[in-house]
Amino acid sequence: MSLISYLINGLSLGAVYAIIALGYTMVYGIAKMLNFAHGDVIMVGAYVAFTTVSGMGMNPVLGILISVVVCTVTGVLIETIAYRPLLEVSKLAVLITAIGVSYFLQNVALLIFGADTKSFSSVIPFKGITVSGINISGETIVTILACIIIVVVLSLFIKYTKPGKAMLAVSEDAGAAQLMGISTNGTIALTFAIGSALAAIAGVLLCSAYPALTPYTGSMPGIKAFVAAVFGGIGSIPGAFIGGLLLGIIEILGKAYVSSQMADAIVFAVLIVVLLVRPTGLLGKEIQEKV
Secondary structure: OOHHHHHHHHHHHHHHHHHHHHHHHHHHHHHOOOOOOHHHHHHHHHHHHHHHHHHOOOOHHHHHHHHHHHHHHHHHHHHHHHHHHHOOOOHHHHHHHHHHHHHHHHHHHHHHHOOOOEEOOOOOOOOOEEEOOEEEOHHHHHHHHHHHHHHHHHHHHHHHOHHHHHHHHHHHOHHHHHHOOOOHHHHHHHHHHHHHHHHHHHHHHHHHHOOEEOOOOOHHHHHHHHHHHHHHOOOOHHHHHHHHHHHHHHHHHHHHHOOOOOHHHHHHHHHHHHHHHOOOOOOOOOOOOOO
């Protein structure tokens, strides 16, 4: 394969990371917490799409919509039941609970679907195009376009809508926002709903490009997407987008030119170097603590 092909594949993988990273960066930016169960919501979305499309023979669009709805409800339930009661207690307690929720979702998937790898049939009907001898798959094109559209729509939503402005207010000062009549809990729940809906889309796109589904499918992509969010500047939507794309390119080039076994190590090494040079990430802002 040529360098151009590797870059295109890197952009496709990076676009998936970016979509997942948006969920991390929104939750952290507004609720100031790390939802490490986010990666497993990806797995839930992929299994729902697999069950509805491959198992029940539904139209792929309907299957994806059902997956988005199920993941949205799952995300809100996780926030309401597992995280909200602990927000006033300790950030560490929330973090540990997030890890517990992650293992809970994995084990539920194991009980329902078993440990066998499922072959996920792509939901992308578009077969792709060939440009200058380089074949670009339909999954690649749809994934990159979906990522761009999601970033633009999400940015416009936060900037111009009332719920979006409420998110900005809560992210700046939750206490002051509550005094102004903004429902902090409702805003955080909406953030989880949006992030979980995006996780469903990411899960379907990921498994369409890499058609192997297990209860652990979302674990490593979830961790890498968190790395992408930190890389770009956690709390920043453009940062999550840029961080995801760069991470995907670095991973694919690492596999192609260094070692497929060392690719993950290269990704995390690059993160360490970036944070040593710029601790807030590429587009992150330094937060001044009030004393």
